[in-house]
Amino acid sequence: MSRIGVLLKQAFHAVAGLKIAVVGLVLGFVLVLVGTLDQVNLGIYYTVKVYFKSWWVYWHGWPVFPGGMSVGLLLGVNLVLAHIKRFQWSMKKMGIWLIHSSLLVLLIGGAISGFVSQESQMIIREGDTQWYSESVHDTELVVMQAQGETTRVFQIDMANVQANDSIVMGPLVITVESRLNNAILRLIDDANRWQSAQGAGRYFSVEPRPVDRRPDARNHMALWVRIHTQDGTDLGRFLVSSWLNHPQWVGDRATIALRPTRYYYPYAVTLMEFTHRQHPGTTIPSYFSSDVIVTDGSFRQPFHIYMNHPLRYQGVTYFQASFDDADTVSILQLVKNPVWWSPYFACLVLGVGLLWHMVLMMGRLR
Amino acid sequence: MIRGRFWLTALMCVGLVGCQPTVTHYDLPNHRVQTNPALGHPHAGADYPAYKRMVWGFYWPDMPDWSRETASDTWTRLRLVRGDMVLTVTQLSGDSGTVLSNVNRWRRQLGLNPVTTATMIPKTYGQTQYDTVVLRSGASHMRVAQQAVGADQWFVKLTGSDPVAMAAVWGEFLSELSLTEVQ
Numbered sequence: 001m002s003r004i005g006v007l008l009k010q011a012f013h014a015v016a017g018l019k020i021a022v023v024g025l026v027l028g029f030v031l032v033l034v035g036t037l038d039q040v041n042l043g044i045y046y047t048v049k050v051y052f053k054s055w056w057v058y059w060h061g062w063p064v065f066p067g068g069m070s071v072g073l074l075l076g077v078n079l080v081l082a083h084i085k086r087f088q089w090s091m092k093k094m095g096i097w098l099i100h101s102s103l104l105v106l107l108i109g110g111a112i113s114g115f116v117s118q119e120s121q122m123i124i125r126e127g128d129t130q131w132y133s134e135s136v137h138d139t140e141l142v143v144m145q146a147q148g149e150t151t152r153v154f155q156i157d158m159a160n161v162q163a164n165d166s167i168v169m170g171p172l173v174i175t176v177e178s179r180l181n182n183a184i185l186r187l188i189d190d191a192n193r194w195q196s197a198q199g200a201g202r203y204f205s206v207e208p209r210p211v212d213r214r215p216d217a218r219n220h221m222a223l224w225v226r227i228h229t230q231d232g233t234d235l236g237r238f239l240v241s242s243w244l245n246h247p248q249w250v251g252d253r254a255t256i257a258l259r260p261t262r263y264y265y266p267y268a269v270t271l272m273e274f275t276h277r278q279h280p281g282t283t284i285p286s287y288f289s290s291d292v293i294v295t296d297g298s299f300r301q302p303f304h305i306y307m308n309h310p311l312r313y314q315g316v317t318y319f320q321a322s323f324d325d326a327d328t329v330s331i332l333q334l335v336k337n338p339v340w341w342s343p344y345f346a347c348l349v350l351g352v353g354l355l356w357h358m359v360l361m362m363g364r365l366r
Numbered sequence: 367m368i369r370g371r372f373w374l375t376a377l378m379c380v381g382l383v384g385c386q387p388t389v390t391h392y393d394l395p396n397h398r399v400q401t402n403p404a405l406g407h408p409h410a411g412a413d414y415p416a417y418k419r420m421v422w423g424f425y426w427p428d429m430p431d432w433s434r435e436t437a438s439d440t441w442t443r444l445r446l447v448r449g450d451m452v453l454t455v456t457q458l459s460g461d462s463g464t465v466l467s468n469v470n471r472w473r474r475q476l477g478l479n480p481v482t483t484a485t486m487i488p489k490t491y492g493q494t495q496y497d498t499v500v501l502r503s504g505a506s507h508m509r510v511a512q513q514a515v516g517a518d519q520w521f522v523k524l525t526g527s528d529p530v531a532m533a534a535v536w537g538e539f540l541s542e543l544s545l546t547e548v549q
Contacts, residue, residue, distance in 0.1 A: 132398075149396060153399070202414075244420075
């Protein structure tokens with residue numbers, strides 16, 4: 001066997017070994033413990049993001065501990081390789097095989113869910129039509145360039161952008177000078193306009209705020225950016241903020257905006273009527289619902305969404321979540337998780353495996 | 367054996383760190399893109415009044431010599447002060463009272479006795495017509511203008527002791543005041 005072959009064989013046996021499984025489980029245990037304790041400080045959304053939906057846990061900018069994704073991958077790979085190494089096709093081992101398979105389905109399902117599942121809100125005023133939903137927690141930087149009948153939207157998730165980064169977005173090169181994860185903007189008096197900035201930056205002062213980590217809190221990111229064209233022309237210094245939530249013109253061909261991450265859908269949802277009833281003599285809601293029409297090409301169908309009775313359409317579930325503005329605005333919570341079935345399927349396989357193994361063991365005892 | 371494990375682990379780490387998303391793009395029909403041409407239109411430059419409307423829900427002219435104070439209630443949208451002159455803009459939704467009840471409320475604020483009949487005089491400032499009333503009690507003066515916008519009633523009130531200065535500010539302010547939001 002060649003040297004590479006020997007190395008691969010050694011690596012295979014090492015990764016498929018029990019030691020790696022124990023290391024993975026210990027890492028997972030520590031991660032869950034620390035993450036649970038830190039939930040007091042971070043809240044559930046940020047805990048999941050920082051500890052479990054991450055490859056590394058960072059401390060002061062340095063990766064100090066493997067994140068949930070790394071530990072899950074390690075355990076998953078170990079489980080698969082261990083099966084390949086020790087797999088024996090026999091009825092005796094079937095229970096164990098099913099139990100381990102269910103764990104694998106759980107791990108893979110969790111990983112896929114972590115990557116592709118989306119939670120967002122669709123906010124619609126009565127009579128309005130909406131094509132997109134917005135993330136409560138995530139922010140995106142977009143550059144929009146009109147191209148005749150359509151607009152091309154260049155988008156980057158702000159989780160991947162730091163101060164001093166330079167990003168090429170369509171016709172523009174955007175250099176991030178500074179970044180605040182939560183800030184409010186105050187309109188300054190006209191007489192004190194700052195001439196050195198362009199767009200909204202001339203009229204607003206930025207006040208940093210601590211990041212609010214409550215599950216439903218909306219933080220407003222603010223960036224000072226310098227924008228050049230691709231050929232190097234300096235277009236100036238701009239202030240972009242999700243607090244503004246409006247695109248600003250940059251030059252005469254493109255607009256820029258920092259906004260909650262949007263998810264567009266190939267169909268439209270129109271809110272016909274929002275209903276809100278309260279328990280008599282109180283302001284506690286007893287019932288609230290949205291009558292919507294989904295228009296998807298020639299398909300046009302009315303739906304009634306109310307508490308615990310969501311609309312399910314094209315893999316997206318629409319829950320009635322809240323309302324606003326004197327009951328004229330409905331807030332729908334959208335959940336898209338293509339592997340929602342994986343925990344149920346894993347539990348089924350696990351149950352069958354345990355039953356199989358138990359019956360087998362009982363037979364031996366007899 | 368140890369070296370093999372080390373290199374494998376190192377390779378996995380490099381692979382994981384390298385999984386960074388980049389700029390993506392998609393095309394949308396123009397009518398699905400949220401735009402506000404009033405904000406920083408390329409041919410008009412960044413539009414301060416539009417930002418002011420966006421933030422405050424209405425636009426008022428710059429008053430460089432006046433200081434803006436925070437109101438203690440939620441319906442007072444703006445409170446500006448210069449010397450003993452106080453200018454407020456108030457927005458009320460729903461029932462905002464009759465002309466008589468409103469006039470008597472303002473009279474009470476000046477220490478005047480209530481009246482049994484009252485009218486407000488329509489006057490046009492700039493492009494907008496307001497219902498107005500002027501009150502006086504000794505050295506104290508009050509001017510009020512009222513305008514209905516949709517289901518809301520807006521009141522502009524100016525109090526002070528110098529009727530000449532008040533008249534100048536009044537016309538200038540109401541001429542440029544715009545109580546409708548940018549769509």
